Amino acid sequence: MSTRSVLPDLSDDVCARLREAFRRTSYDADGVVGTLGGAAHAALGRGEPEPADRASRDAGDLGTLIRLFLLGGTEPETAVKAAFAPLTPEDAAAAGLLDAVAGGYRAALDVRPHGDEEGSWWVVSDLDADVLGATVPEDHVLGVGHASLSLIRATTRRPVGTLLDLGTGNGVQALHATRHARRVTATDVSARALALAAATFRLNELDVELVRGEWFAPVARRKFDQVVCNPPFVVGPARVDYTYRDSGLAGDDASALVIRQLPGFLNDDGIGQLLASWLHTGKEDWADRVSRWLPAETDAWFVQRDVADPALYVGTWLRDAGIDPRSPEGRAKAAAWLDWFAANDVRGIGFGFVTLRRAAGRTPTVVCEDLRQAYDDPLGPEAAGWLDRVEWLRNSGSLLDVRFVVPDTVLLESVEEPGDEGWTTSIRRLHRTDGPGWQHEVDDLAARLLAGCRGALPLEDLIELLAAAQGLEADELAAAALPVVRELVRHGMLVPAQR
Numbered sequence: 001m002s003t004r005s006v007l008p009d010l011s012d013d014v015c016a017r018l019r020e021a022f023r024r025t026s027y028d029a030d031g032v033v034g035t036l037g038g039a040a041h042a043a044l045g046r047g048e049p050e051p052a053d054r055a056s057r058d059a060g061d062l063g064t065l066i067r068l069f070l071l072g073g074t075e076p077e078t079a080v081k082a083a084f085a086p087l088t089p090e091d092a093a094a095a096g097l098l099d100a101v102a103g104g105y106r107a108a109l110d111v112r113p114h115g116d117e118e119g120s121w122w123v124v125s126d127l128d129a130d131v132l133g134a135t136v137p138e139d140h141v142l143g144v145g146h147a148s149l150s151l152i153r154a155t156t157r158r159p160v161g162t163l164l165d166l167g168t169g170n171g172v173q174a175l176h177a178t179r180h181a182r183r184v185t186a187t188d189v190s191a192r193a194l195a196l197a198a199a200t201f202r203l204n205e206l207d208v209e210l211v212r213g214e215w216f217a218p219v220a221r222r223k224f225d226q227v228v229c230n231p232p233f234v235v236g237p238a239r240v241d242y243t244y245r246d247s248g249l250a251g252d253d254a255s256a257l258v259i260r261q262l263p264g265f266l267n268d269d270g271i272g273q274l275l276a277s278w279l280h281t282g283k284e285d286w287a288d289r290v291s292r293w294l295p296a297e298t299d300a301w302f303v304q305r306d307v308a309d310p311a312l313y314v315g316t317w318l319r320d321a322g323i324d325p326r327s328p329e330g331r332a333k334a335a336a337w338l339d340w341f342a343a344n345d346v347r348g349i350g351f352g353f354v355t356l357r358r359a360a361g362r363t364p365t366v367v368c369e370d371l372r373q374a375y376d377d378p379l380g381p382e383a384a385g386w387l388d389r390v391e392w393l394r395n396s397g398s399l400l401d402v403r404f405v406v407p408d409t410v411l412l413e414s415v416e417e418p419g420d421e422g423w424t425t426s427i428r429r430l431h432r433t434d435g436p437g438w439q440h441e442v443d444d445l446a447a448r449l450l451a452g453c454r455g456a457l458p459l460e461d462l463i464e465l466l467a468a469a470q471g472l473e474a475d476e477l478a479a480a481a482l483p484v485v486r487e488l489v490r491h492g493m494l495v496p497a498q499r
Contacts, residue, residue: 030115188210
């Protein structure tokens with residue numbers, strides 16, 4: 001598979017004129033949704049272009065841009081000239097933005113609006129396989145996909161001085177970083193990715209430092225307040241078919257490399273957040289596997305969001321590259337991939353988010369959790385809260401003198417089963433209704449203890465009262481209760497009253 005030798009050249013002048021055209025036509029996140037309507041826009045997200053095509057027909061210049069960039073259509077020269085003014089179609093083609101074809105022009109790059117609560121940007125990437133009608137080249141620069149959006153939602157947005165976007169791709173993580181970081185540095189091993197990321201930043205009038213190189217080499221001996229990374233985390237044989245997803249390292253070694261090295265590039269109390277994959281094998285638990293990747297003095301929160309069957313995993317990533325799993329090429333690649341999984345006893349492939357914090361001089365907290373339930377709230381604020389709660393627990397001693405409160409967002413659910421003497425409670429479960437929807441099963445004693453956590457009495461007094469009422473030893477009850485209390489605090493289901 002070949003790498004393209006000619007890079008797009010979206011200069012400052014080209015980007016300035018293109019930006020003027022986009023602003024004039026309202027080619028932004030709100031303008032596109034407003035023109036297409038909710039139903040057609042949702043259909044486009046599902047890969048169904050016809051409703052969007054129909055909705056764009058009466059939208060003038062904005063409709064032309066929608067059909068070019070979002071639907072992959074060919075538009076007449078006169079329509080393109082009107083939509084792109086003051087940028088001429090000829091200059092756009094010379095910059096690598098458009099291709100002149102029979103009947104007019106087609107997009108040569110994907111340029112689409114991407115927004116957040118504060119506004120809208122434009123992201124430059126390569127055309128997807130379904131638009132190209134062929135498999136993508138090795139140096140393909142992916143657009144804003146589900147993985148990118150997941151990392152955006154999982155990233156902590158507290159203000160920082162310096163931030164590194166490792167493996168920036170089209171630059172979307174760095175775009176969001178500019179909202180909360182004073183200085184942003186973005187790296188990539190791919191010259192094409194850096195060229196398109198540079199175009200993304202120029203088009204949005206953002207100053208982001210771009211450096212080319214592999215992994216952390218471009219920022220050797222530098223440290224940052226925050227690092228975000230959407231690495232090439234696809235696991236399998238050691239090969240590189242596509243630079244945006246394949247690392248050239250076998251198995252989950254790419255995720256392991258980033259997790260091992262990232263804390264060394266953080267300032268003290270700096271935070272790293274990334275997507276990662278890990279193997280599930282018959283030899284070890286996944287939590288033991290990923291915990292071994294961590295360097296010393298590093299707080300870590302591993303959140304597993306999915307575990308894929310190997311056969312389903314292979315088929316998904318073949319289709320991602322535009323390869324039909326039924327074709328000779330698809331069957332050959334699938335066979336090699338599945339042979340590697342079988343030889344390495346791979347039973348499943350885990351995927352999720354990792355939050356790291358440099359905790360120099362402190363005893364680290366490492367937690368691996370399965371969070372495969374559906375939830376709507378973004379994980380970023382929850383990750384920030386988790387780090388706060390871990391630090392508070394580290395500095396709070398025994399907790400016995402703390403007055404705790406159960407937040408209003410936490411409910412106690414009961415599951416009852418019929419029996420000879422009526423209904424019997426079989427499960428008591430705490431359920432936090434906000435955030436990722438944490439749930440914890442508790443026994444009757446724990447439920448009684450939590451019922452007293454209204455901020456009036458310290459935990460030690462509540463334990464002594466409960467012990468006296470139940471005929472138990474207070475010291476033994478405290479020893480059993482404190483690990484549960486700590487876990488509930490980490491999950492925001494029990495909070496100090498003074499907070």
